[in-house]
Amino acid sequence: MSLPDFQLARPRTLPEAIVFLGEKANTRILAGGTDLLPSMRQKLFEPEHVLDIRRIPEIKGVRQTQQGIEIGALTTLAEIEHSPLLKKNYPVLTEAAKTVASPVLRNMGTIGGNICLDTRCLWYNQSLAWRKSCGFCIKKDGDLCHVAPGGTKCWAAFSADTPPALLCLDAEIEIVGAAGPRRIKLSDFYTGDGATHRRLQPNELLTRIFLPSASAGYRGAYRRLRIRGSIDYPLAGVAVVMKKSNGHIEGLRIGITAVNPAPLLIKGIDSLLSGTLNEAAADAIAEQAARTAKPLTTSALTPEYRREMIRVFTKKAVLALSRS
Ligand SMILES: Cc1cc2nc3c(=O)[nH]c(=O)nc-3n(C[C@H](O)[C@H](O)[C@H](O)COP(=O)(O)OP(=O)(O)OC[C@H]3O[C@@H](n4cnc5c(N)ncnc54)[C@H](O)[C@@H]3O)c2cc1C
Ligand code: SF4
Numbered sequence: 001m002s003l004p005d006f007q008l009a010r011p012r013t014l015p016e017a018i019v020f021l022g023e024k025a026n027t028r029i030l031a032g033g034t035d036l037l038p039s040m041r042q043k044l045f046e047p048e049h050v051l052d053i054r055r056i057p058e059i060k061g062v063r064q065t066q067q068g069i070e071i072g073a074l075t076t077l078a079e080i081e082h083s084p085l086l087k088k089n090y091p092v093l094t095e096a097a098k099t100v101a102s103p104v105l106r107n108m109g110t111i112g113g114n115i116c117l118d119t120r121c122l123w124y125n126q127s128l129a130w131r132k133s134c135g136f137c138i139k140k141d142g143d144l145c146h147v148a149p150g151g152t153k154c155w156a157a158f159s160a161d162t163p164p165a166l167l168c169l170d171a172e173i174e175i176v177g178a179a180g181p182r183r184i185k186l187s188d189f190y191t192g193d194g195a196t197h198r199r200l201q202p203n204e205l206l207t208r209i210f211l212p213s214a215s216a217g218y219r220g221a222y223r224r225l226r227i228r229g230s231i232d233y234p235l236a237g238v239a240v241v242m243k244k245s246n247g248h249i250e251g252l253r254i255g256i257t258a259v260n261p262a263p264l265l266i267k268g269i270d271s272l273l274s275g276t277l278n279e280a281a282a283d284a285i286a287e288q289a290a291r292t293a294k295p296l297t298t299s300a301l302t303p304e305y306r307r308e309m310i311r312v313f314t315k316k317a318v319l320a321l322s323r324s
Pocket of ligand 1: 028029033034037038077100110115159231
């Protein structure tokens with residue numbers, strides 16, 4: 001499958017990139033390109049312009065600030081995985097980053113690309129010839145959904161590994177456009193609709209991720225389900241962070257991915273905890289996570305199995321963290 005024709009721009013500064021985005025409609029941003037380029041080959045994206053942001057130095061790297069840690073959107077997943085600062089303070093993020101794809105893809109793929117990753121579905125991530133023969137759908141070129149016939153919403157699953165970890169850490173992101181920068185909670189970035197899953201205007205780009213110091217020191221775990229153990233997108237993923245003091249649990253947050261059109265934080269778990277965690281509380285928390293997961297037949301594994309694995313991963317991870 002060949003790449004469609006496009007014009008490539010390679011700005012060296014952020015203002016240059018913003019001006020370009022403001023002037024040229026139908027532009028796609030290229031960071032590591034590990035998802036963008038395969039999607040372009042499948043004609044899922046057919047941009048006239050591609051804006052390669054890899055030469056912009058100010059949005060690379062991990063650095064400590066007075067409020068916590070700031071990560072440039074162009075920081076690679078390998079750098080996140082190996083960062084001593086992140087490993088020490090936000091281990092759930094390094095755990096999640098090291099499960100993405102393979103070492104080669106983590107060397108190229110960036111955290112910004114992971115946060116902005118397109119949603120995935122069996123009926124969508126296919127060649128043009130395949131989609132043409134089976135019929136186009138709401139997400140691209142059509143007006144029906146093969147997964148939920150009769151509906152008007154796309155249920156393609158958001159399938160990136162780091163966002164549930166970032167949600168557990170109460171991360172915020174900076175988005176820059178012609179109107180200047182805006183800072184929002186990561187949880188407000190996702191719409192919950194698989195077709196238009198990000199709140200990002202065509203003339204904007206994601207520049208930075210902020211991790212607050214209040215979230216430092218939480219222990220963390222990340223578990224995920226995939227078909228090929230060595231290299232594959234998750235089909236269900238659970239991130240858990242926990243803070244303990246004198247044997248008591250002071251804070252517990254759980255994020256899930258790959259089972260809904262957006263990564264989600266599990267609500268209502270505080271009321272299921274009473275400072276300590278026994279088997280019954282772990283079961284109740286796992287049940288709450290499984291209820292939040294709404295997988296449909298968007299992948300090769302059944303929705304029932306994927307939802308069940310959310311329950312299993314959640315229970316195992318909360319018990320393991322409470323005992324460590
Ligand atoms: C075989 C294979 C296996 C994979 N397995 C996994 C996996 O297990 N887990 C997982 O999470 N991902 C997986 N991926 C997807 C991908 O490699 C990662 O998600 C990676 O982090 C994407 O980052 P990137 O920099 O390469 O993004 P790109 O491909 O450059 O971009 C991805 C999307 O984000 C947009 N974008 C990128 N940066 C910005 C920005 N700063 N501002 C606004 N928009 C932006 C692009 O326009 C594009 O739409 C896999 C990919 C492949 C090919
Ligand atoms: S969930 Fe429906 S609309 Fe969305 S990609 Fe799949 S088939 Fe298409």
